[in-house]
Amino acid sequence: xxxIVCAKETFDTETKIGLNQDGFIDESLVKYILNxxxxxxxxxxxxxxxxxxxxxxxxxxxxxxxxxxLRHCLATGVDxxxxxDCSGLNAADGHVYAxxxxxxxxxxxxxxxxCGKEAVDDGASEVPSRLAEILDxxxxxxxSKLSINGGKAEVRRDIEGGAEIIEVxxxxxxxxxxxxxxxxxxxxxxxxxxxxxxxxxVKIEELGLSEAALKPFTLVEEYIMPPPKRAGKLLHGSHxxxxxxxxxxxxxERKFI
Amino acid sequence: MSILVFAEQRDKKIRKSAKEAVSQGRFLADKxxxxxxxxxxxxxxxxxxxxxxxxxxxxxxxxxxxxxELYNTETYSSVLTGLxxxxxxxxxxxxxxAMSKDLAPRVAQxxxxxxxxxxxxxxxxxxxxxxxxxxxxxxxxxxxxxxxxMQFVTxxxxxxxxxxxxxxxxxxxxxxxxxxxxxxxxxxxxxxxxGPDLTEADIIVSxxxxxxxxxxxxxxxxxxxxxDAAVGASRAAVxxxxxxxxxxxxxxxxxxxxxxxxxxxxxxAIQHIAGMxxxxxxxxxxxxxxxxxxxxxxxxxxxxxxxxxPVMIDQLKAxx
Numbered sequence: 001x002x003x004i005v006c007a008k009e010t011f012d013t014e015t016k017i018g019l020n021q022d023g024f025i026d027e028s029l030v031k032y033i034l035n036x037x038x039x040x041x042x043x044x045x046x047x048x049x050x051x052x053x054x055x056x057x058x059x060x061x062x063x064x065x066x067x068x069x070l071r072h073c074l075a076t077g078v079d080x081x082x083x084x085d086c087s088g089l090n091a092a093d094g095h096v097y098a099x100x101x102x103x104x105x106x107x108x109x110x111x112x113x114x115c116g117k118e119a120v121d122d123g124a125s126e127v128p129s130r131l132a133e134i135l136d137x138x139x140x141x142x143x144s145k146l147s148i149n150g151g152k153a154e155v156r157r158d159i160e161g162g163a164e165i166i167e168v169x170x171x172x173x174x175x176x177x178x179x180x181x182x183x184x185x186x187x188x189x190x191x192x193x194x195x196x197x198x199x200x201x202v203k204i205e206e207l208g209l210s211e212a213a214l215k216p217f218t219l220v221e222e223y224i225m226p227p228p229k230r231a232g233k234l235l236h237g238s239h240x241x242x243x244x245x246x247x248x249x250x251x252x253e254r255k256f257i
Numbered sequence: 258m259s260i261l262v263f264a265e266q267r268d269k270k271i272r273k274s275a276k277e278a279v280s281q282g283r284f285l286a287d288k289x290x291x292x293x294x295x296x297x298x299x300x301x302x303x304x305x306x307x308x309x310x311x312x313x314x315x316x317x318x319x320x321x322x323x324x325x326e327l328y329n330t331e332t333y334s335s336v337l338t339g340l341x342x343x344x345x346x347x348x349x350x351x352x353x354x355a356m357s358k359d360l361a362p363r364v365a366q367x368x369x370x371x372x373x374x375x376x377x378x379x380x381x382x383x384x385x386x387x388x389x390x391x392x393x394x395x396x397x398x399x400x401x402x403x404x405x406x407m408q409f410v411t412x413x414x415x416x417x418x419x420x421x422x423x424x425x426x427x428x429x430x431x432x433x434x435x436x437x438x439x440x441x442x443x444x445x446x447x448x449x450x451x452g453p454d455l456t457e458a459d460i461i462v463s464x465x466x467x468x469x470x471x472x473x474x475x476x477x478x479x480x481x482x483x484x485d486a487a488v489g490a491s492r493a494a495v496x497x498x499x500x501x502x503x504x505x506x507x508x509x510x511x512x513x514x515x516x517x518x519x520x521x522x523x524x525x526a527i528q529h530i531a532g533m534x535x536x537x538x539x540x541x542x543x544x545x546x547x548x549x550x551x552x553x554x555x556x557x558x559x560x561x562x563x564x565x566x567p568v569m570i571d572q573l574k575a576x577x
Contacts, residue, residue, distance in 0.1 A: 013508045013528045017396040025397065036509050094362070095371065120508055122392055124374045129330075129362035138440035139330055141359045144502075158503060159355040160267075160454045162447040164328065168440035178509060179502050217371030217405050221387055224398040232539075232554045242558045243568045246540065247576065249556065256517045256538060257460070257484060257573075 001054040001170075003045040005078065005114045006101055006131070007038040008060060009069035010121045019223055034069035037116025040176035043183040044146060045114050046077045055079045057108065061100040063087050067199055075186035075194035082200040089204070091216050094126035099213040100204050101127070102134035111151070113173040117142045125175070132173040140166050144179035258347030258386070260286050260293040263337060264309050265356050267328075269299060271308045273457045274352030274414035279312040281379070281417040282350050286315075288381055294318060294344060298336055300326035306428060313422025322433040327445060328356050330363060331438035337364050340431065346407070348386070353411040354456070361409050371403035375512070377416045377535070394508040394531030414457045415514040416535075448503060455487045455504060460517045463489035463506055463533070464499075467522020467543060467562055471499045476566050477521060483573050489513065489533075491523045507532035521562045525550030542566065 011017075012031040020026040034042075045056040058073040060066040061084040070081040084100050086092055092100075105113065113135070118125035125141070132139035144163065145156035148170075157164045158177050186194070204214075235242035250256045262282040264275040279295055286293040294316040295309050300323045309317055320336045337360065341349065351357035353375045365372040378389035380400065387402050388410055403409075455461065462481040464474055474488070481488045489506040490499070506513055507529040518536035523529060525541070525548055533539070534553065541554035544561045551557045558565050 011393065013394075013531075014526075015393075016527065017393045019397070025392075093371075095366070098366065120394065123394060123512070124372075125358045126362045126372055126374060129359060130366040133363050133366040138438070139359070139363065140440060142355065156446070157355075159328075159445075160456060161503075162445055164442050165444050165446060166440050166442050172440060178505075215404075218373060218401055218403050221400045221402055223392075224389075224400060226391075226395065226398055226534075229534075229553050232541075232551070232557055234551070234557045234559065239558070239560055239565050239568045240572075242560070243565065243572050246556055246558070247569075247572055250517065250538070251576065254538060257576075 001049055001052060001111045002109050003049060003054065003056050003112045003114060004105055004108060004110045005038070005041045005045050005056060005058045005073070006060070006127070007042065007058050007066070007069060007073060008035045008116070008119045009033070009062065009064070009066035010035040010119050013120055019225060023223055025223065032068050034072045035116050035119045037118060037120070037176055037178070039183040040178065040180040041114035041116050042073050042076055042078060043181045044176060045112070047181065048148065057082060059084060059101065059104060061086055061097045061204075063089060063092060070199050071194045072186070074197045075190045076184060077186075077190070080200070081197070082202060084207070085201055085203050089214060091219065093216040093218045094124050095130060095217045096214055098127050098130035098134060099209060100207065101131055103207045103209050103213075104202065106135060111170045113137065113171070115173065115175045117175040117177045128173060128175040135173070138168050138172040139175075140168060140172065141175045142177045143174045144177045146174065146180065258289055259291045259344070260348045260350065261341065261344060261346040262293060262295045262314065263349065263351040263357065263360070264295050264297050265352060265354060266297065266299045266302055266305055269302050269305065271305045272352060272354065274354060274412070276308070276312055277414065277417045277419045278350045278352045278412050279309055279314055280419035280422075281412060283313040283422055284420070285348070285379065285381065292316070294346070296320065296337065296340055298325050298333055310426045311421045312419060313424045314426055315424070316427045316429060318429050318431055320431045320433055322435070324435050325433070327442045329438050329442045330359055330440065332435050333360055334363050334367070335435060336431070336433065338367055341368060341407070349407065349409045351411045353413050357411045361411055365409040368407055369405060370407040370409055371405040372409040372411075373401055373403060374411045375413050376410050377413050394512060395534055396531060413512070413514060448501065452481060453485065453487045455489055455506070455511050456513055458487035458513075458515050460484045460486035460519075461489045461506070461513055461515045461533075461536075462486045462519040462521065463491065463523060464494055464521050465491035465523030466493035466497070468494060468499065473522070474500055476563070480519070480566055480570055483570060486519075491526070491529050520550050520554065521566060523550050524548045525553060
């Protein structure tokens with residue numbers, strides 16, 4: 001079984017975000033990690049191929065070098081890591097990245113495509129479905145359980161208040177949700193080994209994409225810092241008094257309850 | 258720029274967030290001097306037409322077919338693509354839900370259209386229409402435009418208040434012919450908790466590490482039930498195994514925007530605040546006076562939640 005995992009390097013979720021003088025996100029403050037949802041995708045791919053023939057390839061399409069995230073994937077146990085180097089593009093969005101990934105993937109052999117259900121930076125959850133559409137594959141997004149047998153899969157897809165149970169045959173695209181598995185920590189030995197492994201780099205100019213495919217559909221006009229929270233009110237007194245004041249505020253003043 | 262709204266139903270009931278989307282569609286159509294149409298997909302859902310009509314669409318297209326009873330990417334995409342190709346609207350609105358997150362990018366790609374997800378505000382002026390959406394889970398906002406003639410937007414639940422409207426609505430039934438989907442939705446498994454949905458709830462009561470033990474959520478649930486609220490949790494509580502991860506609020510969980518958010522025993526990690534910071538009123542109960550949650554709360558009580566919450570429950574029960 002050959003599995004391709006699409007991964008993204010993203011900022012650490014603990015990072016504080018600010019704007020620089022030009023109104024762009026100040027990247028000097030940001031620490032980069034593998035997108036947390038992609039960790040579940042990588043882990044699932046490794047588990048599925050552990051006891052059988054096959055290869056796990058992880059691929060990332062980005063303007064910035066994602067080596068840190070890709071090395072983490074190599075240390076975890078993927079066989080191959082590829083950066084689709086989009087640094088030649090002035091701008092890119094979910095549509096562009098889906099086109100780039102699809103172009104590279106369509107020349108590979110695969111049984112499954114895995115992604116994270118969304119990247120925690122833009123939270124758009126756009127690329128997996130666009131990618132599945134371009135590749136003409138069935139998709140199952142937000143998967144929290146996968147069982148697969150002889151090319152037939154049953155997938156649990158999380159929805160509000162429950163889950164859809166979906167049956168689908170390989171090949172298909174799955175986007176991973178927390179709960180799918182418990183990602184492993186790579187051993188120090190593997191981390192050191194991964195440092196020596198090669199990351200393949202493919203310039204997107206070599207992929208033969210049309211101009212239309214590389215034109216973003218959306219553009220950011222400006223970034224805005226959210227308005228600062230006004231200072232809150234500490235409710236004093238005994239618990240009885242504090243709660244009584246709170247309920248009066250919620251009920252009579254703000255009419256919430 | 259005419260508008261089409263996809264109005265989502267689950268279990269033959271129009272979602273609250275779908276009503277918000279229809280209402281926003283009508284509001285924008287009035288401003289633009291345009292019409293708004295609604296697409297309803299499901300099986301035996303004609304009773305829901307009246308629920309949608311209240312929000313003043315000019316037309317409702319009804320795709321009512323047994324094969325459409327459960328959501329399926331392929332069948333729903335096929336119906337939506339068919340109608341969009343026929344009507345060719347400039348703007349397609351949906352609520353930002355599990356269904357639309359799956360459906361919108363698939364159909365947008367098929368039609369060569371741009372998509373903005375999780376939109377929290379829409380600006381309309383002489384420079385055209387632009388959309389505000391959060392990045393980095395709300396730590397920053399961006400004002401964005403879509404460059405394609407057809408523009409897809411999913412709206413964050415609870416961000417666009419609905420308003421009922423009067424007016425004439427034309428109902429049109431769609432003829433449906435569907436291929437068998439490759440990925441088949443065989444059933445839906447429901448979670449036990451049957452309170453309101455986390456992303457759509459007006460009130461959320463969330464528990465964190467301060468609960469200290471699995472049974473702590475019994476207290477959280479008691480308060481939630483009394484307020485007809487949804488139950489949420491911090492990542493710490495989920496990782497401790499006290500509650501299903503579907504209830505997690507935060508950057509790697511759900512992003513919510515209720516009217517009132519109770520944070521009980523939650524420290525207020527940046528990761529959690531990213532998921533609930535836009536709540537209209539945040540109430541914190543935490544015994545640690547220095548906890549960050551007190552810095553972002555509208556109202557804070559410094560105290561042990563096991564002392565404070567029972568008082569809340571008693572006093573709320575006494576409220577007429």
